[in-house]
Amino acid sequence: MTGLEERILDLALDEVVGGRTPPDVTDRVLATLSRRPAPPSSKERWRILIMAAAALLFSGVLFVVVQQEDPSTTKIRKLIDNLRSEEEIDRSYGVFALKEMGRAAQAELQKATLDKNPEVATQAKQLLRRLDILDQLTPKLQKVFPEVEDRLCVSDETWLVVLRQAVERIKLSEAKREKPPLGREDLEILAAPAVRGAVTDLQKQEAILYVLQYQLRSATPETAKLLKDEALMKSLSPMLRTTCMNHLSELWRHAREYAKASGRMPKETGADFWQALVTAQPPILEANSEFLICPARFLAGPQDGRTGRYWGPKGDVEKYEYGDAVGLCDDPLHGSYAIFITKAADIMAWSRKAPLVDGAKAKLKAPGEK
Amino acid sequence: MLAERLTAPMDARAFIEVHQTEIWRYLRYLGCEAAEAEDLTQETFLIALSGAESSRTPAYLRTVARNLFFKSKRHSLAFLADVEECERTWIGFSRDDGGSSHLEALRGCLESLEGRAKQAIQLRYESRLSHAAMANSLELGEEGVKTLLRRVKERLRDCVQRKLET
Numbered sequence: 172m173t174g175l176e177e178r179i180l181d182l183a184l185d186e187v188v189g190g191r192t193p194p195d196v197t198d199r200v201l202a203t204l205s206r207r208p209a210p211p212s213s214k215e216r217w218r219i220l221i222m223a224a225a226a227l228l229f230s231g232v233l234f235v236v237v238q239q240e241d242p243s244t245t246k247i248r249k250l251i252d253n254l255r256s257e258e259e260i261d262r263s264y265g266v267f268a269l270k271e272m273g274r275a276a277q278a279e280l281q282k283a284t285l286d287k288n289p290e291v292a293t294q295a296k297q298l299l300r301r302l303d304i305l306d307q308l309t310p311k312l313q314k315v316f317p318e319v320e321d322r323l324c325v326s327d328e329t330w331l332v333v334l335r336q337a338v339e340r341i342k343l344s345e346a347k348r349e350k351p352p353l354g355r356e357d358l359e360i361l362a363a364p365a366v367r368g369a370v371t372d373l374q375k376q377e378a379i380l381y382v383l384q385y386q387l388r389s390a391t392p393e394t395a396k397l398l399k400d401e402a403l404m405k406s407l408s409p410m411l412r413t414t415c416m417n418h419l420s421e422l423w424r425h426a427r428e429y430a431k432a433s434g435r436m437p438k439e440t441g442a443d444f445w446q447a448l449v450t451a452q453p454p455i456l457e458a459n460s461e462f463l464i465c466p467a468r469f470l471a472g473p474q475d476g477r478t479g480r481y482w483g484p485k486g487d488v489e490k491y492e493y494g495d496a497v498g499l500c501d502d503p504l505h506g507s508y509a510i511f512i513t514k515a516a517d518i519m520a521w522s523r524k525a526p527l528v529d530g531a532k533a534k535l536k537a538p539g540e541k
Numbered sequence: 542m543l544a545e546r547l548t549a550p551m552d553a554r555a556f557i558e559v560h561q562t563e564i565w566r567y568l569r570y571l572g573c574e575a576a577e578a579e580d581l582t583q584e585t586f587l588i589a590l591s592g593a594e595s596s597r598t599p600a601y602l603r604t605v606a607r608n609l610f611f612k613s614k615r616h617s618l619a620f621l622a623d624v625e626e627c628e629r630t631w632i633g634f635s636r637d638d639g640g641s642s643h644l645e646a647l648r649g650c651l652e653s654l655e656g657r658a659k660q661a662i663q664l665r666y667e668s669r670l671s672h673a674a675m676a677n678s679l680e681l682g683e684e685g686v687k688t689l690l691r692r693v694k695e696r697l698r699d700c701v702q703r704k705l706e707t
Contacts, residue, residue: 172691172698175630180694182569183640183647188666193565194579197557200586204553260587263609267588316625318604336625 247272247279254283254291262294269298277302300324309357315340327368331378334358334365338381355385362390372403379407379470383414386461386469394470398504412505412520414466419481419498419512421462422448426488426497429455436488441536444483445498467504477502480538488514496531511535556597557586563599563639564606570631571610581609599635603628643701650700658693665690 172180185191250272253265269276276298283295301324308320316336322329337353344351362382369375375397382390398404425448430436432455437447445463448455456462461469468479482499484491491497491514499511501523508520511531521528564585568578585606589597634640654662657679664670664678675686 172695173630175627176698177694178570179630179634179643180647180698182566183644184662184666184697185569186566187644187647187651188662189669190667191575193562194582195558196561196565196579196583196586197554200557200583200590201553203583203587204590259609259612260584263584263588263605263612264591266608267605321608 243275244279247276250276251279251283251286251291251295254294255286255288262290266294266298270301273305274302297324307360309360311353312337312357312360315352323364327364328370328374330361330364330368331366331374334361334381335377337361338385355387358385359387359389362387363393366390366393366397369397372406375403376407376410380410382470383461383466386459391470391472395472398467398471404504408506411467411470412508412510415500415502415505415510416512416518416520418462418464418466419500419510420516420518422456422481422498423512423516425455425462438487439483440485441483441540442480442538444488445481465500465502465504468502471504476539478538482511482532482535482537485534485536491534495534497535499531499535501532501537553590556590560599560602560639561586562641563635564602566640567603567631567635568606568610570634571607571627573610577613581606581613584609603631642705646701646704647697649704650697653700654693654697657689658696661686661689661693 186193247269250265250268253261253268256262256265269280280295280299284292284299286292286295301320304320304323312319316333319333323333337358341351341353341358358381362378362385366375366378366382369378378390379394379397381387382394398407422445426436426444429448429451433451437444437451439447449458449460449463463481464479465481468477473479479502482501484497488497493513493515495514496511497514499509501509505520507522507524509523509528509531510518510520511528512518519527561582565578565582568581568585569575573581585602588605588609589602634643636642651659651662661675661679664675670678672683672686675681676683679686679689681689
């Protein structure tokens, strides 16, 4: 039984056995409502607006009125005043109404961020943040997670939760062989704040995994900052090494597909050997394929001329022996390890100082080397 | 009569009468004490009835109630993070009747309880005894009481599910 199910059963038992039944608040609500001036309905608001516009046009004084204060500004200020009320209901009404106004309330909300009342200032900042978030959200995200902006504007931590839920939706659809309701472009919006909002090491590792898995480039400036944390990097190293080995393995598998399609392996050397899989007609790999770049370098971003591209064969692979190396990753982000793959598809991670690595490098050309 | 009210455009009184039970139960589910749930139910309807008529739906009411609850607590971010799961579980319970069919099924299941199982439920939910006090009455250890309660609850949950499915 899940915690939530148990909570419901407790509630039900409390009501059925304990006799704690729901109250009737009808008369109290109606009595309070009758004492409060009702806000104009949307129809009334429109009627007022149309009549006001007609009157302005008729009198021909529109340009004069423009110089006066917009009546809607007064309304927004009143709504912001609601935020400082001691009555919860007034504050809540203020928040809901300001949300409905959208960007129209922006200027006044910006002023309210400097309000002496910290509650008003905080709420105004949150409402402004919500507006910015709404602008960024894709229509798909808004459709799949209605009112998600309300959750996202609360704290940075909730971005990772939403990113996790988005990934789960995609995986669920894939498992059912249905079209996923969200794509990589939707995850891109969530990725950078999700990485930034990750607090614990586990959260950081989870966010990094999503960035890698879906190649979320928007988040790489944030992941680069995280990778400077030595302790975190140490815990990530085995996973990054394994992923890098998978990349080389996949590249070599695609190279063999290339050979099957065109009768021989690419003639290019060095990193261009792998690039030939992209420029082939039809392409064997997509230009933005994750396999073309070392995962650790993808997360850390280019540095000191290192782009994360893999070493490729120095000569014609067709003439290589099965034990000869055909690809290698020598990025210092893998610590003391160099990772390479042989023509026989054996993949290895060895200490850089090992003679085996020197032997592998002798058959290979580094990216950018002439 | 309830069905007619649910399909016809509602006046404020009918709107409150139809939905107040669900909102009170929902607030209790979120973690409110009974009295607090009553206050927040009242506030929820005041807000909903001050807004546009088109937004008067159970989902909107729950959103208002949830926001009021979070504001009153100001520390429930972890719970907020699981709001979707929380909603899914709630919708499974409330169905279209605010949870009344679930409670009716539970009444039937409680009748089938006997002996210690029945006694444990009565001590816990009717007499509102703590685990320690229950342990004295039932002549069990505290852990034994917890295990007994857990098993009885699992039986009740399965029984309710069977009844609802049929």
